[in-house]
Amino acid sequence: MMKKYIHLLGTIVMAICCLQTAIAQGRLVDRVVATVGSSIILQSDIEMQYAQYLAQGEKPNDDMKCYLLQQLVTQKLLSQQAMIDSIEVSEAEVDDNLNRRMQVMVRQAGGKERLEEFLNRSLLQYKEEMRPNISEQLKAQKMQQNIVSAINVTPQEVKAYYTGLNQDSLPYFNTEVEVGEIVINPVLTKEEKEQFKLKAEGYRNQVINGSDFGTVARLYSEDGSAPYGGELGFATRDSYVKEFSAMAFKLKEGEVSPVFETMYGFHFLQVLQRRGEEVNVRHVLIKTKPTSSSLQRAKAKIDSIYDKVEQGRLSFHSAASAYSDNNETKYTGGMIVNEEDRSALIPMDKLDRETFTAIDPLTVGQYSKSFLSKDRTGNQIYKFMYLKSRVAPHKASMEQDFAKIQEAATQDKVNRKLSEWFEARKENTFIDINPDFLTCDELKLWVTKDESIAQK
Known part of the structure; x- marks a missing residue:
C-alpha cells in the first residue's frame, strides 16, 4: 500500500511540473488522465496520437480516444518491465520508425505543407515530440515479443482448441x-539507361554549382524521402542495398557522391552526419522506367x-x-x-x-x-x-483448414499468456484512470471493482 502512495506522490509532483510548464509557455493547461506505476499519461499524449490517427485519413471517432488510452496503459506496463529487463532500442530504430510514419502521413495528407498545417507545427518539431513515445512503443513491442516468443502449439492442442469451439458457430x-x-x-540496355543517368547528372550539377541539395531533392527526387529534402535519417550499413551503403559509408560529412546505380535507379547522395556505425544521408533518386x-x-x-x-x-x-x-x-x-x-x-x-x-x-x-x-x-x-x-x-474443418485453426489456436494461447501477464502486473502496479474515461468498457478492466464503484 505504501508503494502505491509513493508512486502517487511522485506522479503528482510530475503533473505539477507539467502544468507549471504549460502555464509558463501560455499553452492550454494539460491534465493527467491516467497513472501507471511511476508514469503518467497526459491528455496531450492522447490528443497527439489522435491527431496522427486523423492525419492517416481516418474519420473522427471519440471512442478511438478510449482505445488509445488503453494502448498507452499497456504500453507503460510493458515499457516499465522492459527497463527492468534492460531491453533497449537504438536511435537508428527510432529514426527508421519515425521516418516511415512521416512518409505515410505526408502521402495521406497530400504533401508536407498540408500535414504541417493540419498538425499546426513543423514536421521536425512533431518528430521530436513523438520521439519519446516511439522509443517507448518499440521497447514495449520488444517486451511483448519476449513474453510470447516461446509459445507454440502442438497438433494435440490444435485439435483440443477445435473441439472446444461451438460446432454450430464454426466460421464459414x-x-x-x-x-x-x-x-x-x-x-533496359545500357543505352536505354543513359537518359535517366544524364537526368540525375544534371540535378547533381545543380547542387555542385550552388543549388540547395534539399530543394533539388524536394523538386526532382522520385523517392519517398523527397518531402524531407531527401533525408533518410540515421541508419546502419545493412539498412540499404549494397551499392547505396558502399557510397554512403565511404564519403566524408558534407561530401556529395557521384551518380551511381542501384536496383531502384540512379542516385547521388550527401552525407549529413556520422554517429558511430550509423550515418545520416540525403539523396536524389531518378527511377529508371521501361x-x-x-x-x-x-x-x-x-x-x-x-x-x-x-x-x-x-x-x-x-x-x-x-x-x-x-x-x-x-x-x-x-x-x-x-x-x-x-x-x-x-x-x-x-x-x-x-x-x-x-x-x-x-x-x-x-x-x-x-x-x-x-x-x-x-x-x-x-x-x-x-x-x-x-x-x-x-x-471450417480440421482436414481442410488445419493451418487456419493452428493460427487461431496459437493466437488464443498468445492472448491468454498476455492476459495473465497483464493481470499479474495490474495487481502489483498502481493504476489510476481519470473518471471521465471510466465510461469506456475497455478501461474498466484496469481498475479494481472497489475503485470503479467509488468513482461512480
Whole structure:
C-alpha cells in the first residue's frame, strides 16, 4: 500500500511540473488522465496520437480516444518491465520508425505543407515530440515479443482448441484458391539507361554549382524521402542495398557522391552526419522506367516461357524458380502465399482485381495468358497466372483448414499468456484512470471493482 502512495506522490509532483510548464509557455493547461506505476499519461499524449490517427485519413471517432488510452496503459506496463529487463532500442530504430510514419502521413495528407498545417507545427518539431513515445512503443513491442516468443502449439492442442469451439458457430470460408505466378521485368540496355543517368547528372550539377541539395531533392527526387529534402535519417550499413551503403559509408560529412546505380535507379547522395556505425544521408533518386523496346523484349520472353509450360516441356514450378523475376515467389515455385496466415490457400475475395480476373475463368491446372501489370512499387511487369487448386465454400474443418485453426489456436494461447501477464502486473502496479474515461468498457478492466464503484 505504501508503494502505491509513493508512486502517487511522485506522479503528482510530475503533473505539477507539467502544468507549471504549460502555464509558463501560455499553452492550454494539460491534465493527467491516467497513472501507471511511476508514469503518467497526459491528455496531450492522447490528443497527439489522435491527431496522427486523423492525419492517416481516418474519420473522427471519440471512442478511438478510449482505445488509445488503453494502448498507452499497456504500453507503460510493458515499457516499465522492459527497463527492468534492460531491453533497449537504438536511435537508428527510432529514426527508421519515425521516418516511415512521416512518409505515410505526408502521402495521406497530400504533401508536407498540408500535414504541417493540419498538425499546426513543423514536421521536425512533431518528430521530436513523438520521439519519446516511439522509443517507448518499440521497447514495449520488444517486451511483448519476449513474453510470447516461446509459445507454440502442438497438433494435440490444435485439435483440443477445435473441439472446444461451438460446432454450430464454426466460421464459414468462401471459395479459396492456390495461385501461382511467373513475372518478367523489362530490362533496359545500357543505352536505354543513359537518359535517366544524364537526368540525375544534371540535378547533381545543380547542387555542385550552388543549388540547395534539399530543394533539388524536394523538386526532382522520385523517392519517398523527397518531402524531407531527401533525408533518410540515421541508419546502419545493412539498412540499404549494397551499392547505396558502399557510397554512403565511404564519403566524408558534407561530401556529395557521384551518380551511381542501384536496383531502384540512379542516385547521388550527401552525407549529413556520422554517429558511430550509423550515418545520416540525403539523396536524389531518378527511377529508371521501361521503354517500349524493353517491354516488347519482356513480352517475348514471358510468352516463350508460357509456351514451354503450356506444352508440358517445362513444369510451372521449375520455370518459376529458373526465370521469374519476383523474388517473393520464385523460391516457392511461383506460388503466392496468403499474407494473413502464411498458408497456400487464399480466399477469392482477398485477391486483387487483376489476379481475380486472370484466374476466375480458369479450371484447375490451367494458365492465364500473359498480361501487362504492375508490381508493388508501381513498376511495369509482365506475368501469367497458374490455378493449382480451388476449394469450394465450406464450414471450417480440421482436414481442410488445419493451418487456419493452428493460427487461431496459437493466437488464443498468445492472448491468454498476455492476459495473465497483464493481470499479474495490474495487481502489483498502481493504476489510476481519470473518471471521465471510466465510461469506456475497455478501461474498466484496469481498475479494481472497489475503485470503479467509488468513482461512480
